[in-house]
Amino acid sequence: MAAPGGDDDIGIFSTDRQGAAAGYNPGGFGDDFADPDYVFSRSIVGTSFSAPQISGVVALILSVNPKLAWRDVQHILILSARHFDLADPDLKTNGAGFRVSHNVGFGVPDAGQAVALARTWVNRPAAITVTFTANNVKPIPDDALRVLITGPNVPAGLMSIHASPGSGLHPDAATANLPLVDVGSATSAITSNLTGKAALIQRGGNDFDQKLQFAADAGAAFAVVYDNVNGTERILMDIDFAPIPGVFITQNDGEALRGYLQTNGPAQAQLQVSPVIYSFNVTNTLVCEHVGARVQTDHSRRGDLRITLLSPQGTRSVLQQVNFDDSAGPTDWTYYSTHHFGESSAGAWTLFISDEERLNTGNVQGVQLIIDGVAITDTDHDGLDDDWERAHFGAPLAFGPQDDPDGDGYDNAREQLMGTDPNVAEAPFKLDLSPWNEKLARLSWSGVTNRTYEVVAGTNVVSPLTVITTLAGRFPEREWFTPYTNLIGQFFRVRTAAP
Ligand SMILES: [Ca+2]
Ligand SMILES: [Ca+2]
Ligand SMILES: [Ca+2]
Ligand SMILES: [Ca+2]
Known part of the structure; x- marks a missing residue:
C-alpha cells in the first residue's frame, strides 16, 4: 500500500514538538500559521508520515468492524486502493485484475471506501x-546480463558485451533484436524516430532516467548506456521511473561499439540475461x-x-x-x-x-x-470458485476473473472476494462536487473503465444543460476539475455517453 509522504516542494502537514529547539518548525508560516507554540509543521517529508496514515485507515476499519482478522484488513485495504500515477512504468494488471506496482503496491487506500467495505465484510475463510x-x-552463471550485437563483421569483443542493470524496468525476458542507433548523450529531446529501434547513449550531462525518457519519447524500445569515464568501470543506474529498460556498459565497450556503428553502419542489439x-x-x-x-x-x-x-x-x-x-x-x-x-x-x-x-x-x-x-474447487484454473461461478452464471464456467458482466466496474475476482453479486450492479452512482483549492472545484463520480462520460452543465437546471466535456472512464472513480469562475448558480450532471 502507499500513502502520501510529501515531496521536495510540498511537505506533509503534521503535528510538531513545541519550541524552536525541539520542533521541526522553528518559525511560523505566515499569518495563518502564526501559532506561537509551533505545534505543527508542514515542512517535513518521508515515509514516517505515510505509515501512520495507513495505520489510521486500519483503525477506522476496525472501529466499524472489530471482528476482522488481519487478512480481512489486508483484503479491504487492497480492494479500496487506487492508483494516482498511471504513468508508473512498473504498473501491471495481475491475473485477477488488480493493478499493482513495485513502487506503490496496490496504490493508496480510500478511507471512505475501506470503511464501507468493512461494515458488511464477511470474514474470509481460513487460508x-x-x-x-x-x-x-x-x-x-556469473556476470550474465549481456548486450548481444549482430551485424556485418562484428568484432569478437562486441558480440556479447557484459552489462550492469539499472533499477526499474529490466530485460527479464530477452528483448527483441533491434537496430541500434547512436544518439550521443541524449541531453535533450531526440529528433530522429527510434520506433522499433534501440538507443546507444553516452553517460554525462543529465540524469539516466531523463536520457531514457528522451529515448522512449523518440520511440526506442530499450537503451544501452555507456560510461564516459573510467575505462572498465560499470555502475548501477538509478532509473526507477524510466519507461523503457536500460543497461550500462563500460566506456571501453561503449566507445568500441560506437566506433563500429560509425564505420560499419547498421547493427542490431538485444538484451539478454542467463x-x-x-x-x-x-x-x-x-x-x-x-x-x-x-x-x-x-x-x-x-x-x-x-x-x-x-x-x-x-x-x-x-x-x-x-x-x-x-x-x-x-x-x-x-x-x-x-x-x-x-x-x-x-x-x-x-x-x-x-x-x-x-x-x-x-x-x-x-x-x-x-x-x-x-x-477452492477450480477446474478451469481461473481463481474463481467453480461453485460460485455455477451459482451465478450457470454451468459452462464461461466467465473469467477479469470479466465484469454486470458492468459495475468490479470484476468477478473482486466480487468473489467482496461477496457481492456479479450479476447486479449494486454500487450506487455517486456524484460529488467539492472545493479542491482556492481556484478549482473537483467533480468526481463512480467511474467504470471502458465507459465514456459526458459532463453537462448550465446555470438553469430546468433549461437544457450543455455538454462541456467528454471523458474516458476510470475505475473506481473519475475526477474532473473546473475553475470557480462563474460558478454561482452552476449545475453539473454526469451521464454515460452513447457507445
Ligand atoms: Ca558476480
Ligand atoms: Ca473456476
Ligand atoms: Ca461486476
Ligand atoms: Ca456486482
Missing part, C-alpha cells in the same frame, strides 16, 4: 499453505494471497543477484534487484510477494536467479515455493 521444494544444486531457473508445476487450486520464495545459496556477494518469480498468470514479482550489499548470501532467506493476490495458484511457477555483476560467484543450494491462500 492454507502449500509448499514445493527443489534441492538440486545449480551454479549461477539466469538459473527453477520451475514448479502446481496442481493445487488456491486463491493466492501471499506467495513466498525461499532461496538458499552459497554466493559470495548477495548484491550481485536478481531474483524474480513469474506466476502462471504471467505476473512477475521482483523479489530482489542487483544492489550495493556486499554481504554473502542469501544463505537462507524467504522473500514474500503480494503481487499475485487473487490469482489462481494452479499452473507453472518459475523462479529466476541471475548474477549480473562481475566477480563473486556461487550456487543455488535449494529453493522453495510457498503459496498462502484459500483453497
Whole structure:
C-alpha cells in the first residue's frame, strides 16, 4: 500500500514538538500559521508520515468492524486502493485484475471506501499453505546480463558485451533484436524516430532516467548506456521511473561499439540475461494471497543477484534487484510477494536467479515455493470458485476473473472476494462536487473503465444543460476539475455517453 509522504516542494502537514529547539518548525508560516507554540509543521517529508496514515485507515476499519482478522484488513485495504500515477512504468494488471506496482503496491487506500467495505465484510475463510521444494544444486552463471550485437563483421569483443542493470524496468525476458542507433548523450529531446529501434547513449550531462525518457519519447524500445569515464568501470543506474529498460556498459565497450556503428553502419542489439531457473508445476487450486520464495545459496556477494518469480498468470514479482550489499548470501532467506493476490495458484511457477555483476560467484543450494491462500474447487484454473461461478452464471464456467458482466466496474475476482453479486450492479452512482483549492472545484463520480462520460452543465437546471466535456472512464472513480469562475448558480450532471 502507499500513502502520501510529501515531496521536495510540498511537505506533509503534521503535528510538531513545541519550541524552536525541539520542533521541526522553528518559525511560523505566515499569518495563518502564526501559532506561537509551533505545534505543527508542514515542512517535513518521508515515509514516517505515510505509515501512520495507513495505520489510521486500519483503525477506522476496525472501529466499524472489530471482528476482522488481519487478512480481512489486508483484503479491504487492497480492494479500496487506487492508483494516482498511471504513468508508473512498473504498473501491471495481475491475473485477477488488480493493478499493482513495485513502487506503490496496490496504490493508496480510500478511507471512505475501506470503511464501507468493512461494515458488511464477511470474514474470509481460513487460508492454507502449500509448499514445493527443489534441492538440486545449480551454479549461477556469473556476470550474465549481456548486450548481444549482430551485424556485418562484428568484432569478437562486441558480440556479447557484459552489462550492469539499472533499477526499474529490466530485460527479464530477452528483448527483441533491434537496430541500434547512436544518439550521443541524449541531453535533450531526440529528433530522429527510434520506433522499433534501440538507443546507444553516452553517460554525462543529465540524469539516466531523463536520457531514457528522451529515448522512449523518440520511440526506442530499450537503451544501452555507456560510461564516459573510467575505462572498465560499470555502475548501477538509478532509473526507477524510466519507461523503457536500460543497461550500462563500460566506456571501453561503449566507445568500441560506437566506433563500429560509425564505420560499419547498421547493427542490431538485444538484451539478454542467463539466469538459473527453477520451475514448479502446481496442481493445487488456491486463491493466492501471499506467495513466498525461499532461496538458499552459497554466493559470495548477495548484491550481485536478481531474483524474480513469474506466476502462471504471467505476473512477475521482483523479489530482489542487483544492489550495493556486499554481504554473502542469501544463505537462507524467504522473500514474500503480494503481487499475485487473487490469482489462481494452479499452473507453472518459475523462479529466476541471475548474477549480473562481475566477480563473486556461487550456487543455488535449494529453493522453495510457498503459496498462502484459500483453497477452492477450480477446474478451469481461473481463481474463481467453480461453485460460485455455477451459482451465478450457470454451468459452462464461461466467465473469467477479469470479466465484469454486470458492468459495475468490479470484476468477478473482486466480487468473489467482496461477496457481492456479479450479476447486479449494486454500487450506487455517486456524484460529488467539492472545493479542491482556492481556484478549482473537483467533480468526481463512480467511474467504470471502458465507459465514456459526458459532463453537462448550465446555470438553469430546468433549461437544457450543455455538454462541456467528454471523458474516458476510470475505475473506481473519475475526477474532473473546473475553475470557480462563474460558478454561482452552476449545475453539473454526469451521464454515460452513447457507445
Ligand atoms: Ca558476480
Ligand atoms: Ca473456476
Ligand atoms: Ca461486476
Ligand atoms: Ca456486482
